[in-house]
Amino acid sequence: MGSIFEAGSLTQDQRDSGAGKQKPEGLRSYGRRKGHRLSPRKEKLMETRLPELRLDLSGPAPDPSALFPGNPEEAWLEIGFGAGEHLIWQAEHHPQIGLIGCEPFMNGVASLLGHAERIGxxxxxxxxxDARDVLAWLPDASIARVFVLFPDPWPKKRHAKRRLIRRSTVAEIVRVLKPGxxxxxxxxxxxxxxxTLLTARKFEELEWLAERPSDWRERPEDWPETRYEKKAKAAGRVCGYLRFRRGPQAGTTS
Ligand SMILES: C[S@@+](CC[C@H](N)C(=O)[O-])C[C@H]1O[C@@H](n2cnc3c(N)ncnc32)[C@H](O)[C@@H]1O
Incomplete structure (x- = not known):
């Protein structure tokens, strides 16, 4: 598919983007971390299963495939998985892929663990x-897909700095994505x-995979509906779906 983005001239922007640094603004991009009380089963999973599955960011990151049993072909990353429906669907439909999920909302994490346990x-x-800790930890060109599904919109102007998608986050996503x-x-x-389109446009490595309106108005088949999306549609809101490919250019974001 052809790129609608022009290449070149934005290297300084990218240099200013904060690629490779920790969360630059230090502001939370998420809301509450705890909701209703967990069921005893989920409490137990949080005590027993979470420590087994939790990433240890205290040392240097290995090749992400080494984080999973059986050295999967690729590792994918989901940022803000909510209750985990999309991540679970991808993990179930792609047993040859390792899925890393980031979510600070404990009830969401417990829900993911519950589904994962049920399916095995x-x-x-x-x-x-915070997913930005994982982005900062991951090696360059180590992740084959990054999903950010329905990030908190923070619509009020005074909250704009909390939005997850900003130049520094996209710079990190570009850095960790493998070419292709x-x-x-x-x-x-x-x-x-x-x-997001305007921000992505600042990165010559990113090619927007859209040739016609249906490419961003319709959700691809291998992209299941999330809980938030279902609620948004029920409230009459229209959703959009953006896909970008990371081109073969290397190391131009730092
Ligand atoms: C509007 S919800 C959408 C959840 C889910 N993706 C869905 O579509 O149903 C946004 C989610 O992103 C999470 N989130 C926000 N900032 C995050 C961050 N820096 N790292 C990881 N998750 C984050 C929030 O906790 C919240 O669960």
Missing amino acids: LTNIRVHDD GEFRLGSDSAEYLAR
Whole structure:
């Protein structure tokens, strides 16, 4: 598919982007970390299963495939998996892939663990905190897909700095993506989608995989509906689905 982005001239922007640094603004991009009380079964999973699946970011990151049993072909990363439906679907449909999920909302993490246990999935790992810590930890060109599905929109102007998708986060996503890898973002906010496109445009490595309106108006078949998306549609909001391919250029974001 052809790129609608022009290459070149933005290297300084990228240099200013903060690629490779820790969370630059230090502001939380998420809301609450705890909701209703967990069921005894989920409490138990949080005590027993989470420590087994949790990433240890205290040392240097290995090749992400080494984080999973059986050295899967590729590792994919989901940022803000919510209750985990999409991550579980991908892990179940792609047993040859290792899925890393990041989510600071404990009830969401517990829900993911519950699904994973029920299905008997072994190809998932979890960071129950800010995904930007994982992005900063991961080696360059180590992840084949990054999913950001319905990030908190933070629509009020005074909260704009909390939005996850900003130049520094996209710079990190570009850095960790393998050449040919894919970055997917869904949102029910036209403004968020437009901002994401404008931000992505600053990275010559990213090619927007859209040739016609249906390419971003319709969800691809291998992209299951999330809980948030279902709610957004029930409330009458229109959703958009962006897919970007990371081109073969290397090391131009730092
Ligand atoms: C609107 S919800 C969408 C959840 C899910 N992706 C869905 O579509 O149903 C956004 C989620 O992103 C999570 N989130 C926000 N900032 C995050 C961050 N820096 N790292 C990881 N998750 C984050 C929030 O906790 C929340 O669960």
